[in-house]
Amino acid sequence: MSPQPQAAVGAPLSRVDGRLKVTGRATYAAEHDIEGVVHAVAVDSSVGRGRITGIDTRAAQAQPGVLKVISHLNAPDLAYRDNAGSNNPPGRRLRVFQDDKVLFHGQPVAVVVATTLEGAQHAASLVKVSYDTEKPSTDLTDAKADEPTTYARGDADKALRSAAVRLEMTYRAARNHHNPMEPHATIARWEGDKLTVWDKTQWVVGGTQTELAAVFGIPLESVRVISPFVGGAFGSALRTWPHTTIAALAARETGRPVKLVLTRRQLYFGTGFRPAYEYKVRLGSDRRGRLTAMTHDLRAETSSYETFTEAVLVPGQMLYSMPNVQQAYSTVPLDVNTPLWMRGPGFATASFVIESAMDELAHTLGVDPIELRRRNEPEEDPSDGLPFSTRRLRECYTTGAREFGWERRDPKPRSTREGDWLIGTGMAAGVYDTVRVAAQARVRLDADGTALVEAASSDMGPGTYTSQTQVAADALGLTMRTVTFRLGDSLMPPTPPHGGSMTMASVGSAVQIGCDQLRRQAIKLAVEDEESPLFGADADTVVVRSGRLHVKDAPARGETYQRLLTRNNRSHLETLGSYTPDEARFSMFAYNATFAEVAVDARLGLVRVRRLLGVYDAGRIISPKLADSQALGGMVGGIGTALLEHTVTDHRDGRIVNADLANYLVPVNADVPALRAIYLDGEDPDADPIGVKGLGEVVHVGVAPAIANAVFHATGRRIRELPITAEALL
Template sequence: MTELSFGLPLPRVDGPAKVTGQARYAAEFDQPGQAHGVIVSSTVGLGRIVGIDDRETLALPGVLAVLSHLNAPKLAYRKHKSGIDPAFGERLHVLQDDRIRFFGQPVAVVVAETLDQAEHAANRLGLSYESEPPVVGLDHAEAVEIIPDAGRQPGGRASDSARGDADAALGRAEVQVDATYGMARENHNPMEPHATVAAWQGDQLTLWSKSQYVVNEAAQIEAVFGLAKRSVRVICPYVGGGFGTSLRTWPHVTLAALAARHVGRPVKLVLTRRQMFDTTGHRPCTRQRVALGASADGVLSALIHEGTGETSRHEQFVEALTAASRYLYSCPNVRTRYRLTPLDTGTPTYMRGPGEASGIFAVESAMDELAVKLGMDPVALRLRNEPDHDEAHDLPFSSRSLRACYEAGATRFGWSRRDPRPGSMRDGRLLIGWGMASATYPTMRAGAKARARLLADGSVEVETAASDMGPGTYTSMSQVAADALGLAVDDIRFALGRSDFPAAPPHGGSMTMASVGSAVQAACLALREASGLGNAVPSRQAYGALVARRGEPIVADAASAGGAEQQRFSMHAFGAVFAEVAVDPDLAMVRVRRVVGAYGAGRIVNPLLARSQCTGGMVGGIGMALMEQTVLDPRDGRPVNASMADYLVPVSLDIGTLEALFVEETDPHLNPLGVKGLGEIALVGTAPAVTNAVFHATGRRVRDLPIRIEALL
């Protein structure tokens, strides 16, 4: 019998295709007779279009059409809400009226024979506006309550909550911390830009489109165009990075389909890097107040977490900004409050570690401040307040290995050698700081389906409409399938990224392995049962012989969905992150020398891929702490640094040693695989660990991200 591959650090099965250029991304699915579309974006931040002069544009060589609100057909825009779309508000109805709602809003699309011709023509289109001054900053607008239908965070938690009397307990506390923390707007900036190739055959539409949720993209476009179900097919075998920006179906997909129908030819439309700052979401800017009250020995008596996040005026985007504050630490008096500030911008969306990454930064910074006031070790303070159950929902944790994470991470990092005095540790003239933070992210599981097909050569094809934006879905799913069937990974051909495959949930929220992996396992076990091998030792040869006798492939479908465990247990992954920084005392430049993260994430399907996920998340957390910030011009809402030259992200020279550890954790309550997600939690605790280390190095507490040089001078 083939040895089990579950838990082995196997290399990516799709690696050769990617490094040899055989893997095809959305913009590479060129079609015969294809034309090219280019979006014309608004150059004002608020107002309306009062004139469009396309005469010169239409006369240019190769131009096939100019579509705007003046000649675009009225689209159905049937109501459609997936779990990704904001519950309150309505998606942008592109080219349906003359209103400008935010800078960069698509106002026209030019279609031409070649990309050069389309770009040139788009630049020559004459547009005039009546503009108004937009409101694009949290400091210049009023926060509003979340509409009740939308006022739910992931997991069904209300946006406001209270247990005990946190305000009264804070007033009585021996030691108090009460501070405000800010986080800048961030943009996802994956390597692959958003792209769609659209081709119609009658009323049937095929989209080769970058998407982390192909099933929903097909349903969304059917709703926009008023098409019958199963009229749209979305194909996306590879995603070149997403981080959440490709979860929703943004206006460029509609424009590509609209243009293709108008000219009667396939149309390719690829967003520029600058356009990706306007219309494909972003992590919202937030302002948060965290107040902690504790006894002199460090026992928490009060925790208040109030947050405000930005949203667009046409939709209310909500995330789990304050959710972790309710269960992360033991505290009898907790109050949370979450509000939104509508701005004249595009709608924010989920970005890696959504909600928790922002909220944990504030809470873990405040915990570090409390530890300093108490004269207590930051790890000891957290251990002092470890809960034995989820106090917010009065549920047991399905598993909680945070104590083990503290121990493993601290030991590996050498935390016991830390001198607690700020500015006391040096390397020559450089100030050295050591900081740490806790991390957590919910373990979610959504309904998913998969199909397994046994072929005449004894190999197996597995299909599901999942996505792979880089964590190694092809490989980990092949490992699950191979183990269920008793085959080698090389005997499995795993396929994903088509909306006509068995339905799968969005590739986000750290739930792909728990959801899709469970469905893949179920389908393969069903296939093994259908093969009739019984207790016989499986092999590729034995499977092939069965198919030969039947004369046709054997097929099994299966579905998986979360059950009662989600109501009986509080289910989360946990982690502890330790960071070392070096700060130049004269130039105030910060370098992250090393990060160690220890995680309790259930069974690890592939340690090689899992460590890659964690180190990638750490890089994102370093960027959040020190570099990433989208700056909007207050005069018109224009992102002034909308390029990879000006929007700073970490590069190789910015990164020191990154190490991820996994504590052994068996959780029988989670899902059939016993897994928890890793993609989100790896980013969640990194930024506060870095900023706490900066305080330890310098004695300066910076409460606004990213940390700028002038904040340390």
Template sequence: MSPAIGQPIRRIEGRAKVLGKARYAAEYPIRNLAHAVPVLSTVPRGRISAIDTAAAVASPGVLTVLTHLNAPRLPYRQPKEVPATNPKVGDPLRPLRDDVIRFDRQYVAVVVADTLEHAEAAAALVKVTYEPLTGVTSFDRALPNAQLPREGGRTGPYRRGTPDAAFAAAPVKVDQRYVVPTEHHNPMEPHATVAVWNGSQLTLYDKSQWVQNIQQHAALAFGIPYGNVRVLSPFMGGGFGSALRAWPHIDVAAMAARVVKRPVKLSLSREAMYGSVGFRPLTRMRVRLGATPDGRLTSVMHEAWAQTSTYEEFTENTLGATRLMYNVPNLATTYRIVPMNVSTPTYMRGPGEVTGMFALETAMDELAVALKMDPVQLRILNEPPKDLSVNLPWSLRTYVDALRDGAKRFDWARRTPEPGSMRDGGLLVGLGVAGSTYPGNRNPASARVRMDPDGTVTVQSAGTDIGPGTYTSMAQVAADAVGVDVSRVRVELGDSRLPYSNAQGGSALFASLSPAVRQAGLELARALVMAAVSDARSPLRGLNPDTLISAGDRVGVKADPTKFVTHAELLKSLRRPLEAHATSAPSGKPTHSIHSFGAHFVELTVDPDVYEIRIRRIVSSFGVGAVINPRTAHSQAVGGIIGGVGMGLLEETRSDPRRGRIMNANFSEYLIPVHADIPVFEAEYLKEFDPIIGPLGGKGVGELPIVGVAAAISNAVYHATGKRIRDLPITIDKLLAD
């Protein structure tokens, strides 16, 4: 039997999804279900001076209308430790707790009715009068109040060498400003929660990337034991970071269900998705690069100003990649937050790195132009011997390999350096390159692996699968560890009652959960061997267990494959399941810097008459350690690159700077890539193995592919037109104005 790991096995849950048998949060058939619809604020800051719910209460089918005047006051006990997905500083929003409005589309009421249609109709009848207050709704006006985060840590100022003096003395310099706008998650599945109370027991069917975080949050919010809350999220229609923390709609759904004494579903509309479920924060950056005439970096200074809410300090690792990407002795980074009347931002695919690397990799291209040097060679020339930011050796760094592999497959050598020098008929052709990196994260996780009397193996963990193929990869890991065909493995995920797992986010779940699954599988295999030598009816009874192996759905003698007992025969004789439980966690103090690296090469055309941009081809090369499933890994690459295309050319949440109102809170005006925008993708993974990240040698692949795409597009646009757009997205009007 050949190993399952490394094979392009189809998703084991794919058939259920295609046939509609995979249940998502809003799809559970709960009896006597009521529906909740929130009423959203229309001002970014103020107080509710009056709220008239009489017409809504009198509407057909309405069970209750909750506002700050009549909603139950939840205890909201404080956790011992703030969840890793939540800001470390500030006070989370407590829905319907007071009359204070902090941002546009905040919940001001919730209508609960017997049908969704009745709830929506009644919600439209709720009349809210506000005492408006002057809000901080313009980033420019908010900038004077920018401040260093109180959290410190990775967001605190960083400095090595003498970057200011080195920059001043540098013969070649780049000093430019870059902008990544506010972007909102737009997954196919909107957020939804179904809340069911049974006495003091609460069940939540929720869209969540971390069910046990939601379990803890709900227990603390309602003042009940953790064990009284069960959260289920076995399937998700896209998360991208939006479902990492507990958002207010979860509390509202459970609160409403307790009030009306029946199950309640709250499924957010597309407009409501732009309210209180987070977003990528608007970030302005200044990058200064100093170099010698032969291209060696002597100074890098990278500053960032990122928006946050007025009630929490959201931060992300925007400048972490800058500190480690290149070999530069003098470097400084400073990250500041800009409080505004917005809801709290959150992690969005490639959080931090995708923002910071847009600025850094665009600046590197500008430096290559100033040096009259090939952009690929400039990057290779500045390869660091170790991670200078933490003074640790790399666990595995194949950035140069990715650059060379991508350049060869892309035929980078055909590029002529002068902007506008390449044409295809009447179209300008641009070729651009940018690097990519993301940390190799790993968190504690546990798994249980069980074999039933029919020989079926079941893997259980509370970890979720938001789309990267966790069901399938865990089945592959378990199959090889236990010694069975992958077709005999079932995987159960997304239930808070299963063994502990951290979040599916930050490209961390595979590296976190797979060692636990592997170890539990190996222990189960050992238990099968011991059963084979101890069971009275086993043909292998009395043999030395060290001479046996569990493989090929059987326990056999290593030296004589003809002597064996099948797993099914063993379990039938035992008349009971066998199971093993294992927990995995990263070691204490890190000994290596663990990161993934990659490179993107973009070919696009620009119509010189109307400046329409069309991407023709993207060639990407990634180093992520061992690839467990090439099929699902390729899917992650394609998805990430598509997100990068959206970031580079289309996506931007537009707000009225006077009133703080989001103006394009819908699918028709918030532009995301469609099939016509997507070119040919040629994504390849380097063949490598990283033993430091874990026993399987593989790192997560979810975030890396989006990092650097927008910069490669920006650099290709400059090569085609000679126009440098540093403010995303790159649109026709910006090219015309440049």
């Protein structure tokens, strides 16, 4: 069949939902106008470990407008069926109000429901909870680890003993929190035994819907989840947190729709976070820098009741060619809330360590950091022997070095100065898995020539509405304004989680397949219709442009969708696009090279990032304008990881000390330098039907080590702990 003209895909189009967002008409979880809604406020534990010995709710219940106070003393038993498929880690997930145990500071121990938000807030402050306390364990460096997950190839210990060059380092990365602009929120309403929730979620069907059905022991079809807009999440909404269950429980107990919105403070212990790591490496090479061995010994925090892990081992297995690798990944159970994936999960943490270690090796050998990486570029995936679908890291290095001006760099640390400022440059490689998961999309073409495409995906900011509309418009041969894409409702066809850079590859492929099927339906109808100008034409020669079907080499021979459907008395055509990824025959990853320039005040130790450049091998770029939004945002997040973000815990009681945006620092305008993104032209036809590899995660991976390496180049001091603070440089 003749390929469709591409007018929308690849064009730098503005967001189709942009006007709704800037005018305030996009409706987020807490903003839905539900008749009769009342308000819930959770009461959080003020201790980090122990048992509840009493809850005095008399003062709270005496307040005007208070409908109910619910705790383990009066809550019904909930089913809490096993539900490992909803991104719940192994273990026994927190069961709200089911017993008197306190597992971490801030755990919800009660909820107040009142007719006004202010009334609920005040009443919650009057609930008195007494505890039998124990000292919590919250220090990663002072707790016993679980048995490690291990990986090995070759004999790393032996290779290290005989290596011409050996390095041994310990790196540490602080806990990071997601801090999205929209707080987590849920509105829940029961109608008989049917539950509807308006929720902030990154997984409508397999996540929130499945978890609520499991918790309440009701059929899946009895739960409807609605989530048309998500105001940022970065991974924090990839599982269903206790507040969503609390809202649904409170709604059932009061017989009223209930709204529960977490405060900014509650986000720090009511949802997950990127766990803190201690990461030891040993690295061996010959004197030319060819890697011979590397060992990785990791410790990462998890909760005492669930074991959270992430793909932190993968980069160490496949990023560079080396015959001997040994890894041990230990989780450390602590009295904290369960961690969760955060942008670039696992890969971002590993890249800081590996790319910093590579920079240390380059300096030790006197080899240019880019040249060192080139010398260790594998021809196939070292971890499994599979060929790469596409791997264009060499091109990323070449393009980045040219555009950044790398050749002007004096390799000697502390060699460039501007007054009080020490100037340094650094670079790092980045990688992230190309994840593809089964997805479906419903496509309908109406007789008026407009199309509707639906899938139960989410859009937390990368532009799902827009990019899917672009794919659908080109596949159907319609203009953008005649295609509507809808998402965020569990009544729509199921899709995977909106995270891990899998949405474009998975949902986009389902949209492409569904729209291709529907276009072929229309073409078949036309070439078999004796009254159509296309009657008898070879269907494989027919294309559609701007809603008009025509023979590719004879544009005058054709007709519009409207005329075809109207003449055939068809109100619409409809199909369901289903995508199932092929069995992996290739090693599929997205890659980048990130370049950074920093200035460090020689007297004060203050670090200022001056410019960042990212060069990406991410397959086909569906929407360059959205891609820039993702890339620049990923760089800004990397600045936060490298220089600012750090959760501080008081180990005496497990309290998070800086649980607010005044004391948990994130980048602001003054921290953001000149940012630039470059995308290598091309696609990955082996990855998926639309040739994409995923962009949202890889743009964050590699930023922190590029900055850290630039700080070393500026100052001559190697800081192996994130964030890099002024104190560490003084």
